Amino acid sequence: QHFAHPAVVMQVLQFQPFSSGVNVSFWHELAKLKLDHFRLAEDATPIQGYYLLATHPSLPPSLALERDAFATTTPPRAFKVHGTLHNTNTIESFKQLPKTQMFADEADKIWSDIQSGAAEKDPSLLNRFVLFTFADLKSYKYHYLFGFPALSFDDAITIAAPPLPLTSVFSQTELQSFRLGDEDHVPQYFLVKRKQDGTISLGHISEWQQFSQGTDASNPVMVGFADPGGLDTHPGWPLRNLLALLSARFGVVGEVNVICYKEGRTAQPGAAGPSAASETGPRGTLLRVHLPERPLNMAGPSPKPLGWERDQANKIQPRQVDLGATMDPQRLAVTSVDLNLKLMRWRIMPNLDLDALSSTRCLLIGAGTLGCNVARCLLSWGVRTITFVDCTKVSFSNPVRQTLYEFEDCLDGGKPKAIAAAEKLKKIFPAVVSEGRQLFVPMPGHQVPEAEVAGVKKTIAELTDLVQSHDVVFNLTDSRESRWLPTVLCAAYDKLAITAGLGFDTYVVMRHGAGPDVPHTGTSPRLGCYFCNDVVVPQDSMKDRTLDQQCTVTRPGLSFLASAMAVEIMASVIQHPLRIQAPADTDKALSEPGASVLGVVPHQMRGFLSHFQSLPIVGHAYNRCCACSSSVINEYKTRGDGFLLDVFNTPGYLEKVTGLAELSNESCEIDWEVAEEDDF
Secondary structure (H helix, E strand, C coil): CCCCCCCCCCEECCCECCEEEECHHHHHHHHHHHHHHHCCCCCCEEEEEEECCCCCCCCCCEEEECHHHHHCCCCCCCEEEEEEEEEECCHHHHHHCCHHHHHHHHHHHHHHHHHHCHHHHCHHHHCEEEEEEEEECCCCEEEEEEEEEEECCCCCCEEEEEEEEHHHCCCHHHHHCCCECCCCECCCEEEEEECCCCCEEEECHHHHHHHHCCCECCECCEEEEECCCCCCCCCECHHHHHHHHHHHHHCCCEEEEEEEEEEEEECCCCCCHHHHHCEEEEEEEEEEEEECCCCCCCCCCCCCEEEECCCCCCCCCCEEEECHHHHCHHHHHHHHHHHHHHHHHHHCCCCCCHHHHHCCEEEEECCCHHHHHHHHHHHHCCCCEEEEEECCECCCCCCCCCCCCCHHHHCCCCCEHHHHHHHHHHHHCCCCEEEEEECCCCCCCCCCCHHHHHHHHHHHHHHHHHHHCCCEEEECCCCCHHHHHHHHHHHHHCCEEEEEEECCCEEEEEECCCCCCCCCCCCCCCECCCCCCCCCCCCCCCCCCCHHHHCCCCCCCHHHHHHHHHHHHHHHHHCCCCHHHCCCCCCCCCCCCCCECCECCCCEEEEECCCCEEEEECCECCCCCCCCCHHHHHHHHHHCHHHHHHHHHCCCHHHHHHCHHHHHHHHHCCCCCCCCHHHC
């Protein structure tokens, strides 16, 4: 097939040079290797970069370097470029490096591979680069200079005709056939010719001689390459050394047809609007170039190399990147954690308010199985302030289920759980603000001797300050009465409270509604708290416990489920416009969106692991609740510690305040009508 090119005056062929694209992870890996392996050595180090096919005309050819450059691996559908790193210990050494000679040495490797035939067998050897660096690990400033050696001809390479779109020369089916079958990937370099029956035949660069047999000007052999350059008239840099190989190795002179293979959006037949260019497919150009009539001398020295990276002023000079704000490992950890969350927003939920989550201050009352798992899940959501409250110490049975503790934490009587948990959280993520408070939460039914009143008042004041200074309080203790005081404080100070409780194979996770004194803005009744379904006030459940009652006996996986549910409910509430007053969603279909960005916001989730089921349940506030009713909150706000001490010390006092005692008396005074025996 003869390609009809318009007549054109011969003009010099210009190539698009590579520009460097260095990922932050490369510099971080370089810093790590410098400290752990290179140390004071300045030996040349082999590395590997890669480039991708051009997908848009505005994008220049880019040589990418990432962390894996030192492992010499290449991402899928990428084309490798062999490189050599010269890293120096001082800025003076960097400046004094014989860069011109080192650049020439890298070009000599290309010429040597052409002479030996190695590049013919493995054409990737035609692509090389050299990188000179100085890493200032005190300030995390990196000085660097790239060179991409290309062998030059004595005479200019010219364009014999304007470029033709590949789609005007080949059908889409033929263009698709350029891709390798199993990998669905075009080779880095390849040969193409049309056989006598009109079909396309592909070949390896090493098959040039065989492919050239039986061809002429009307049906020439075409040489193709994966083009990283976006411009149709200027092929990408990898073509230069391929033309040098053809000239030196096979004596090719004169006209050569070059396929500049690229990929990008292609229009769909009959489609209009955004869908008209929604498919990615082959594209590119066919160039008819003219090589100098004098081929490169295979027996001669290496041709003069060119290819230094230039700056925006077209000058060859080192560049500098200042990564002081990101290369410190702690700051890099913050960046990485934030990036994971930002990807959720960028790709899936553009309205996700990450700042609202990261600024949420969480108080975890209980640092056991639930507390440890809740804390780790909060870290995953980007929460930066986590405080633990617990009065116990780490025991030998804890580390296997309580994920923040290790065996060493059990020794010498055990570390205080709250303090140990906070320390471990900082080791996991140093940027977290975490504190542990060793406090015993006062409870109804647990009388306070006169000698301990002052200490209990101090504890109440400390716990009250903690609740007031946090936004969300997780009730994660293992007894009913220990959840009462935190519930009262959250209702009094309008804090979001989330309670999680475990049975052997069941769990309950619930958020408490707003306090009774808060103006209600929702359309549904105020949601209840953990105690709203009870008509019995909490009592001392810890007295005379048997061994199985002293330990939380649950299926091991249950706490992970309940903890994750607790945190996800919190996240959903924070993303809801009504926050703590968000109504409960229970009857929405899976296809219906919730008012929260994250979906529905349940009130309670009750799980049954024996049946692998979770049920959303709604419970409204009870006007005689022993923890969040108006009578309890008003009494607390009026009398403070005096009210709480009466609750702790006086049996029946809480029932009297709430009206539960009166309700109990009314139920006992019902006049039951009993039938005579003869009626049966």
